[in-house]
Amino acid sequence: MANVSDTAHGGADADHAHAHPDFLQHHFDTPQQQFSASKLGMWVFIATEILMFGGLFCAYAIWRGQDPEIFDQAHHFLNKIMGASNTVVLLFSSLTAALAVRSAQVGKRNLTSVLLVVTILCAAGFLVIKYFEYSHKFHLGLLPGHCFGHPGFSGAIQNGQEVGSCLRVDATQPAGNPEWVHAIDESGHVQLLPPRANMFFGLYFIMTGLHGLHVIVGMSVLGWVLWKNIQGKFSPQYFTPVDLGALYWHLVDLVWIYLFPLLYLVGKPE
Amino acid sequence: MSTEHSPAHGDAHDDGAVHVHIASSRFYIGIFAALIALTFATVKVSYYDFGSANIVLAILIATMKASLVAAFFMHLRHDQLFNTLAFLGAFLFLGIFILLTSDDMNRRGQFDNSYGTRVFAPTGQVAPGGEPATSATDDAVEPGEGEGHGHGGGAKKE
Numbered sequence: 001m002a003n004v005s006d007t008a009h010g011g012a013d014a015d016h017a018h019a020h021p022d023f024l025q026h027h028f029d030t031p032q033q034q035f036s037a038s039k040l041g042m043w044v045f046i047a048t049e050i051l052m053f054g055g056l057f058c059a060y061a062i063w064r065g066q067d068p069e070i071f072d073q074a075h076h077f078l079n080k081i082m083g084a085s086n087t088v089v090l091l092f093s094s095l096t097a098a099l100a101v102r103s104a105q106v107g108k109r110n111l112t113s114v115l116l117v118v119t120i121l122c123a124a125g126f127l128v129i130k131y132f133e134y135s136h137k138f139h140l141g142l143l144p145g146h147c148f149g150h151p152g153f154s155g156a157i158q159n160g161q162e163v164g165s166c167l168r169v170d171a172t173q174p175a176g177n178p179e180w181v182h183a184i185d186e187s188g189h190v191q192l193l194p195p196r197a198n199m200f201f202g203l204y205f206i207m208t209g210l211h212g213l214h215v216i217v218g219m220s221v222l223g224w225v226l227w228k229n230i231q232g233k234f235s236p237q238y239f240t241p242v243d244l245g246a247l248y249w250h251l252v253d254l255v256w257i258y259l260f261p262l263l264y265l266v267g268k269p270e
Numbered sequence: 271m272s273t274e275h276s277p278a279h280g281d282a283h284d285d286g287a288v289h290v291h292i293a294s295s296r297f298y299i300g301i302f303a304a305l306i307a308l309t310f311a312t313v314k315v316s317y318y319d320f321g322s323a324n325i326v327l328a329i330l331i332a333t334m335k336a337s338l339v340a341a342f343f344m345h346l347r348h349d350q351l352f353n354t355l356a357f358l359g360a361f362l363f364l365g366i367f368i369l370l371t372s373d374d375m376n377r378r379g380q381f382d383n384s385y386g387t388r389v390f391a392p393t394g395q396v397a398p399g400g401e402p403a404t405s406a407t408d409d410a411v412e413p414g415e416g417e418g419h420g421h422g423g424g425a426k427k428e
Binding site: 029030031032033035036039040043044046047048050051054055057058061062065066080084087088091092094095097098099101102105106237238243246247250253254257258260261262264265266267268269 | 286287288289290292293295298299301302305306309312313316318319324325328329331332336339342343344345349352356357359360361363364367368371372375
């Protein structure tokens, strides 16, 4: 009981019976208050992140509503297996991040370090898979805006045959305009994509690009948390940075959970 | 067991220290297994053609996955309710944003060179927010549009 009333006047008497731990900043009364404030701040930040991605999801909703056929056609150029593998990689890294927080809560410092390293490695793995996907799109000339079907990106040669190149089908198009792209999609069918398909790939590259940027930032944040953990800054009484770093990483996972079906799994199956 | 450390009880014997709900490792692995199962489900479903239900299913499954991540990996289930409100508030405003934008897009009309003004693509009617129609455009529209719309077009002119 005494503690409760002490807490209420905590700000007034600095020489309070409670030990004032190093991690407790002077403008907070108790570790619990500091922890709650940090968490709320992180959640408000997460809300702003959702709204930032929200602009792109809004663009997606509007444009898909206006032209669903092009989504149907263009999404066959995204590899479902690679997308699904990346989903599994990110979900697994989310698990290890959650377990890292748990081990920090129970004070298993070394286990926390190991789990953070695994999380960061998974993040790197995600980027590697993304790199293969991006370079394949580049190769086929499936690029955003006026780069779509750019002749500079032609010539996928397999077994002496050109399997996927952007052929300039409509040569009457003025230079600099997007071209029709004639290429082989992920299930091996030859498709002819109209110039307006550049919008799909614009959305694809911007949405996954912004997400990829978050993956890189998340790796840095978790790397910093790992460094502090190795230095022994955290304990069951103070694990806030581990918790908040993991929250950021889960946000990256959350965004991908929506990006994957909306980009890779939309439209009619072949 | 450890639910007794939830915030509601924590307040009763507040010593100022951080009390959180600590789930077991096995529990987190269970959540992960559920997430993987849902991922397989959403990929599997995408190989069948349910028409417009495909996108609804995809978003539904994604929302189930997101809820699992937010509730358990991100600890919202055992966190302060206010954090959940901040999180869900973002989706509320995102919804308002998308609704208002699509409403605007639907009512604005598109610029049509043959009419020389903004028109609704499906009907060819002059759209609000467009440039004032020339008399030539109105003449062209009214006879073709016929009964009900003729009045609307006439009122626009004044």
